[in-house]
Amino acid sequence: VQLVQSGAEVKKPGASVKLSCETSGYTFVTYYIHWVRQAPGQGLEWMGMINPSGGSTNFGQKFQGRISMTRDKSTSTVFMDLSSLRFDDTAVYYCARGDDSTHSRWFDFWGRGTLVTVAS
């Protein structure tokens, strides 16, 4: 299993960024993909998830209205768009493969992360 993320980005405040996460080594539509970010020196923050099978999404309340996730089944790739960027969106953004049981949810494989820097 591999999750390969796109390269670092530098954006101005107010701009948008689109990150990609290309997966391989498993059946793409079988597992959700989640996005988790980490600001410099800070902890992990869950942003949302996409079901690659049907494309349905779920987002953290903090990001509602400025985040979207899409997928391309032909390339087993998930995309995450974040708009109206602010300085405090500067972070490493990880994609992770998610799995569920009735009473749990976990992330078993992670990408290496993409650094997004918001600077004027």
Add this chain to the structure above:
Amino acid sequence: SSELTQDPAVSVALGQTVRLTCQGDTFRSYYASWYQQKPGQAPVLLIFDKDSRPSGIPPRFSGSTSGDTASLTITGAQAEDEADYYCSCRDSSGDLVFFGGGTKLTVL
């Protein structure tokens, strides 16, 4: 509540046992997963679905839950266990996910 509370920093003597805790109401309904993160690296899954370990994770790592508190126990801490540790869980609706603030573990 969706908040997960972890101690910011914990230390343990080499070879001793340490328990890292994560408090949150959601643990009355769901199990925690636990992650280890070393500087400059992506997190690594340690414990999932109550107390399961992925292949390759040493048996010195174990998980448990009691009431509103989930715990990660390291039995016989090694120098390479010095890292940040995060708990995670579904929220009360089951749809969303939250992380604790993380615990920085120092092995003395």
